[in-house]
Amino acid sequence: MSRDILVVGGAGYIGSHMVRMLADAGHRVTVFDNLCRGHRDAVGDARFIEGDIRSSGDLQRGFASGRFDVVMHFAAFAYVGESTQQPALYYDNNVTGSLRLLEAMREAGVNRLVFSSTCATYGDPVELPITESHPQRPVNPYGATKMMVEHALRDYGRAYGFDSIALRYFNAAGCDPQGRVGERHFPETHLIPLALEEALRVSTGGDPASTGLSIYGNDFDTVDGTCVRDYIHVDDLCRAHLLAADRLLSGACRGAETYNLGNGRGFSVLEVIAAVRRVTGVDIRYRMGPRRVGDPGGLVGSAVSAGEVLGWQPRIPGIDEMVATAWRWMLANPTRGAHVGNGVASMPAP
Structure with a gap:
């Protein structure tokens, strides 16, 4: 069944691959991105709204443009080194921006979110392979900001009936096998x-x-x-987001769920x-x-839990x-x- 999906941060590396996969699956896609690190041409023919998740006005304008069944959230700064040098930037965008997105969703009556999280929330591993029950002790602001959003999602689930799936993935790699979009970071660190x-x-x-x-x-x-x-192809990441959206839409997810994605x-x-x-x-x-x-x-x-x-x-x-x-x-x-x-x-x- 075709659904209306809002992809926040859809002009970035993983987000742009997600946009193509959603379109291939027959969904109606809207991209919301401020283009500070994304690329307008990467979203193809998808409907595009230029806006910043830190701006309540931009978010209200985005949600006023249509009715969305699910939101996918990729709009994070994700350089580990930069996060240690500029933690204020990361807390502002990744935490404050995410909270404003959640509030805009609540105001619009949208209560399903797929959140792009990271294994950086675990910090130094105490056992391998890392499962979802591994202690979360992030060693940098990037991982800390993602963990904070996960905590907020659990609280929103309990208080507001908000359903979410956070996907903690390891190292994204590769490009669209059809060559339509690729990896374009400035600077590149991968x-x-x-x-x-x-x-x-x-x-x-x-x-x-x-x-x-x-x-x-x-x-x-x-x-x-x-x-x-642990490297995982970007298309495999996106397919997991698609399956997570299906789970949210089916009503099987109640509250906040979290899954690792890796090889x-x-x-x-x-x-x-x-x-x-x-x-x-x-x-x-x-x-x-x-x-x-x-x-x-x-x-x-x-990634046993994601499989099961x-x-x-x-x-x-x-x-x-x-x-x-x-x-x-x-x-x-x-x-x-x-x-x-x-x-x-x-x-x-x-």
Whole structure:
């Protein structure tokens, strides 16, 4: 059945992929985004409202434009390092903005929300794989702000009959297999696009020895000494949001629910770089630096609950296929995907 879905933050990386998947499924999609970090062209033909979640007036204007069955919330700042340097920015947007969104939904009589959360709420792992019952002890403001919104959703569920599903995911990766949208962060901090940008630079005549690709730490207790992370293809993330919306619309969810999304296995930084070499055919190089304070050696999640309740399983679990979808998009959009890479992200920042 076709539904009216409001995608808040729908011009960003994951949000824009969600918009395409919802449209493919026959839903009527409206995007609400302030474009401070998103791209207008990424939403395609979807109805678009430019607005900021921190503005009650913008939100009221957005909800006055139509009746929405479900809201999907992707409008967060998500750079771990930036959150430690500018915590006020993160608390203002991620917490205050989310609370204003919830109030605007209440005023409009909309009580179903799919919330894009993160494994950064867990902090340093005490056991692997990480399940939903793992202690939440975030070690940076980004993770703390997401956890605060999760707490608010539980309170809104108890007090106002507000139904929500928060999806805590690990490292988003890859691009639309059809090549319609891709990953465009400025600056880019994610490992796969940074490694692919290095492959693109070398393949177009760049000196391999002048690499800007850095690895932070090779002395972790992992298979090869580098950080291990759980990567999940962006389409698999979006499909989980679609299943979560279906659960909300069916009435099966009452109050606030939370599920991890991950592959259940991890890939080290060096394993990802090896995959980039295989996919691109370019022998990229890197610089090795010391580990960064606060970087855990391994982050791998359990998505058993998402499988049991939502019926979700990743369809693109292989690292080579994830890299290949990102490489195809980068080759087709070299100027859109070109950044100056100066590091490798080791903390999850979906």
